[in-house]
Amino acid sequence: MTPQHLATILRDSGAISSESVYAAFAAIRREAFAPKFWVRAADGVRSCLTHSDDHDANEAWLKAVYEDNSLVTHLDKHGVAVSSSSQPTVMARMLDAIDAAPGHQVLEIGTGTGYNAALLCHLVGDTNVFSVDIDPEVVETARERLKSEGYQPRLAAGDGRTAQIGGPWDRLIATCGVRTVPPEWIRQCKPGAIMVLNIGYALARLEVSSDRTATGHFVAGYSAFMFARDAANAADPGLRIDTTALTSLRSYTEQIPTQIHSEAFQVILSLLAPNLTHLRLGPNRSAFAHVDGTRLLAEHDLLRGDLNVWDEVIAAYHRWSNWGFPNLHDMTVALTTEGHLDLQPRQAAEPKPV
Secondary structure, eight states: OOHHHHHHHHHHHTSOOOHHHHHHHHHSOGGGGOSEEEEEOTTSOEEEEEOOSSHHHHHHHHHHHTSSSOEEEEEOTTSOEEEEEOOHHHHHHHHHHHTOOTTOOEEEEOOTTSHHHHHHHHHHOGGGEEEEESOHHHHHHHHHHHHHTTOOOEEEESOTTTOOOOOOEEEEEEEEEESSOOHHHHHTEEEEEEEEEEETTEEEEEEEOTTSOEEEEEEESOOOOOBOOOTTOOOOGGGOOOHHHHTTSOEEEOOOOGGGGSHHHHHHHHHHOTTEEEEEEETTEEEEEETTSOEEEEETTEEEEOHHHHHHHHHHHHHHHHTTSOOGGGEEEEEOTTOOEEEEEOOTTSOOOO
16 A cells, blocks of 8 residues: 555545646555554554564565554553644645645644645745644654654644644644634634634634634535643543443433434534534444533433533524535625624535535
8 A cells, every 4th residue: 555545445435536636645655654553443453563573474564654543642541542633634634724735824723643734735835834733742753753754843832722832824634623713713813714624523714804704605614623632631621521431321312312322413403502512322322522521411302411412402403403404515604803693504506515
């Protein structure tokens, strides 16, 4: 497997439409940025693959590097994944959407392995790329690997959600998930700048206006990056839901729409109610977690947990229902200067983005 092979797969699948993005994927060696990573098998067991002198082990590692999967590259002390190399299909769609050209000043939030930064360097030039990551160790490792491949973008350790990094930027790409868009991102962009972000579980392309608002559309359906985390290495609290404890809570009988358990609603809820996390547990069974720590389990026509959580869930569902259950490609998105999200159904006469 080679970079050329991966680039061809991505182009043939429709993830890449730009010749410049194709050339970048064909030129950059992903294996240089993932000498060691963890993958999860179908049974849920995580195994480690690494560059090795053993022929068979090395072949297994190289094969996994060039498959269209995300690669977990860092675990915290609890064994929780905190950094990764994103799925190439998602990376390709984001790079296609951001439409970066030589000379554009690009800010990347979430350096990770440095692989995406290398792709950006190929597109716009080393001196035009600035990448920031919360983890200093991750930044230094990425710096070394980028340099070994001939790239020297500007890198820094810090919280990209709040840091005043400079700019103004022509392009901003975030390779970590956010529940709400930090207003600093919009303020640091030039009028006409393009931002490609993973908001909740959706991938959005936004163009910044002269008044520092932004409007755009969604690039793809369900998309889940690791959520941005703080310097204390804490994972997003909403991602951990103890369903065992929920089953012991007070129960309530309620008519629960089956669409509540769908992936489509999981995405819509992440946009309409960013303080909630939705964990799909199977047919007609979902758990919901609020950032304040309250929890809810919904299964068939039974609720267990905090009904205030249910009020938010069902309010989002009714809003989606009143729109006619549109998918993301039938929605538009707008951001205020403070990063507040306005989601609306696309007018019937308005053409969809290509």
